Amino acid sequence: MKKSLFLYLTILAVLTTLFTYMFLSKEVKFQEERYKRTTTKLRDSIDLVTTKLADANYFSLENNDNAQNYFDSSNDSKSVKYQELIPVVTEKLLDYNSNPKGNPYTGQDQIGANKFIINKVKILNHRWIIADYSDGEIWGEVLLKYFVNEDKTIAFEVNQSLLYQKHN
Template identity: 70%
Template sequence: MKRSFLLYAFILLILVNVFTYSFLSNEVKFEQGRYQRTTKKLKDSLNSLTNKLNDANYFSLEKNENAQNYFDTAVANKTIPYEKLIPVIKEKLVDLNANPKGNPYTGQDQIGANKFVINKVKVLNHRWIIADFSDGNMWGEVLLKYFVNEDESISFEVIQSLLYAK
């Protein structure tokens, strides 16, 4: 009886070890597969977001070499680096928001009590700017033409303005 009990216990112990080994080895394979699938999804998502960002920045002075070359002149001391020009343009446009009647380059007259101010600015190339403006109730967009004058001052001209319906 003692021998058969030891034999059954030994067989049971071997079965438990075999099942434990197969379970743990399959679990490792499963986790490795899940890790590889997750890594692949993350790489695909990162590539997708990178492509979308590149598409969104297609029309920007930072990515357009032809527009950047416009600011390189034959006179070395007259060269304007576009990296410094973009923040200056944005700052000049936003500084005009202090006007009591609103920013004159929104292309819209004041409607109601609030004035129109420019919120966001994107420099598209060496000549055009697109800007978002609002008065708190109404929103719109404006396409501007800008010029860098000989004295390195910047002048703006409204091409077209669009006011969205409420």
């Protein structure tokens, strides 16, 4: 009787070990496949976002070699580094927000109690800027020309401005 009990316990232990091994090996394989699928999805998502970002930044001074070359010249004293120019131009344009009548480069006169100020600026190339502006209630966009003068000052000119209809 003792022998058959030990035999049954041994068979039970071997079967339990076998089933546990099979379960864990399939669990590991399942986790590896799930990891591969998730990694593939994430890579695809990253590629998609990278492509969308590249498309969104197509019109930007940072990615436009022709516009960048406009600022490079053989004479280093007249050369302007576009990486340093972008924050300078943006800051100069935003400095006009402190004007009591609002930023004159929105192309809009003050309508209500609030003045129009520029909120966001995107430098498209060596000549054009697009900016978003508002007075807190009314929003608009403006297309500006900018010029880097010989003395490295920045001049702006409003090309086109538009206001969006106010929504109630």
